[in-house]
Amino acid sequence: MLIDGPVGSTKYTGEGKRQITSLFVTGEIPDLQGLYLSVMDCTFSTLTPSRVGFMRHDTLRAICEQHPSIATAFWQSTLIDGAIYSEWVTNVGRREAFTRMAHILCELIYRLRAVGRIEDHVAEIPITKAALGDALGLSTVHVNRMLQELRRKGLIATSGPRVHALNWASSRPRRGFREGLPAWAVTEVLRGKTFL
Amino acid sequence: MLIDGPVGSTKYTGEGKRQITSLFVTGEIPDLQGLYLSVMDCTFSTLTPSRVGFMRHDTLRAICEQHPSIATAFWQSTLIDGAIYSEWVTNVGRREAFTRMAHILCELIYRLRAVGRIEDHVAEIPITKAALGDALGLSTVHVNRMLQELRRKGLIATSGPRVHALNWASSRPRRGFREGLPAWAVTEVLRGKTFL
DNA sequence: CGTCTCCTTGAGTTAACTCAACGTACGTGG
DNA sequence: CCACGTACGTTGAGTTAACTCAAGGAGACG
Known part of the structure; x- marks a missing residue:
């Protein structure tokens, strides 16, 4: 379980290219898959110095057996993933x-x-452009240019790892963020949290 | 559950482009996610005239509650997905x-x-080039050209929906392919570039 | 104060795309 | 049985989004 910092699960193609297939943030449990899958087919790597906690799989499995409702909750979590x-x-x-x-x-x-x-629509996202590229299937150079374009269009402001989503509520319907909406709005519903 | 024919789960972007995010073949259960997820965030569509069977979610949930081992098996299935x-x-x-x-x-x-x-390394894959494109994030035209290239390089032969993988058997033993692994283990094969 | 990692910018290249036309197979209704 | 419509596949030509390469900053750190 992540106590602090982002972790990505990564894979490599035969040509040696890296793909980050999913990201996990503080509070999430990356390797719930491993509970009932004998072979691990990806690598988890921290994207910045982080703090992580470990739980023994056999302990978790025992808990799942004794408390089916917890098992269901874990299952649901993997379904959301x-x-x-x-x-x-x-x-x-x-x-x-x-x-x-x-x-x-x-x-x-x-x-x-x-x-x-x-806080105040400002997020700490300490992920290098290279890692973002590997997550998005883009080159580092192009990641950089897209971020510049987002800044130029007034959609975000950045300082170091800090990303400020400008006009979050209002720009969502009108601008580029709109296309992103369905995805994480669904995620939102799934996690049972309130949006905005 | 699919009795015959391929089914894809599809999504659309804000610009109206289609992405097929996963495919299911005969014998597989596409919507196991729906068991414990209240919101459905994709559409399942048959890619060719097919036969499907339906199971009530509440029935399945009851089975899961009464037989934890079945629940675990289902969970594992979604983990493989x-x-x-x-x-x-x-x-x-x-x-x-x-x-x-x-x-x-x-x-x-x-x-x-x-x-x-x-049979004899010949598979029936009745999926249109357009659907393949939507699954791969490619245009129909490019899908067509890549298939031609695969044929030209002697890797596959096709007739109608039938695809014959020509060097499958010979390259398999060399690259650590193991019979009887769950479906996702195909990764093993491909990481070793068995096919190419 | 050199080294390392990450970021940025410019310039040229290319993989994949779009557009548009034509081919082919198949079913349907006249 | 044929004309027609529809869906899918194929091909060529021109375009473009994203890539690669290369080189120069900017900050962190021993």
């Missing part, structure tokens, strides 16, 4: 770079908000 | 069109094999 995956596929497969970038920022901001890590 | 998702993200995000195409064919062939739907 699946829903996020499917949105991620859509993002990488069919959105162009600019919207794709906006989308992942929306998702991260939303999820950080859900764990109370956001 | 998750693993396939993550491979799909990698495929769409970081592989180029040719390899991407080869990869999805491998996955389909592997999964069809797992349900006994393959």
Whole structure:
């Protein structure tokens, strides 16, 4: 379980290219899959110096057996991860770079908000451009240019790892963020949290 | 549950582009997610005239409560779906069109094999090029060209919906392919570039 | 104060796209 | 049985989004 800092699950293609297939933020449990899958097919790596907690799989399995309702909760959590995956596929497969970038920022901001890590629409996202590129299927250079475009269009402001989503509420319907809405709005509903 | 024919779960971006985020073949259960997720965030659509069976969610939930081991099996099944998702993200995000195409064919062939739907390495894959494009994040035109290239390089032969993987058997033993693994283990094969 | 990692910018290249036209198979209704 | 419509597949030509390469900053750190 993540106590602090983002973690990504990564894979490599035969050609040695890296893909980050999912991100986890503070408070989330990355490897719930491993509970009932014998083979691990990806690597988890911290994207910045982080604090993580470990839980023994056999202990968790014992808990699941004794308390079916907890098992169901864990199951549901992995189902949500699946829903996020499917949105991620859509993002990488069919959105162009600019919207794709906006989308992942929306998702991260939303999820950080859900764990109370956001103040005044400012999120700490200590992820390098290179890692963002690997998450989005883009080159570092292009990630950089898309972020510039987001700034230029007045959608975000940044200082270091801090990302400020400008006009979050109002720009959502009108601007680039709109395309991102369905995804994390769904995620929102799934997690049972209140949006905005 | 699918009795016959492929089904895809699809999503649309704000610009109206379609992405098929996952495919299911005969014998698989597409909407296991729906069991414990209240909101459905994608559409399931048959990609060819198919036969499907329906199971009531409340019935399944009752079964899960009475038989925890079945619940665990279902959970594991959704975890495998998750693993396939993550491979799909990698495929769409970081592989180029040719390899991407080869990869999805491998996955389909592997999964069809797992349900006994393959004879002599010939698989029935009745999916239009347009749908393949939506699954891979490619245009119809490019899908067509990549298939031609696969044929030209002697990797596949086709006739109608039938796809014959030409060097499947010979390359399999060398690359650590293991019979009887769950479907997502196709990753193993592909990471070793078995097919190519 | 050099080294390292990350970020930025410019310039040229290319993989994949779009558009548009034509081919082919199949079913349907006259 | 044929004309027609529809859906899918194929091909060529021109375009573009994103990539690669290369080189120069900017901050962190021993």
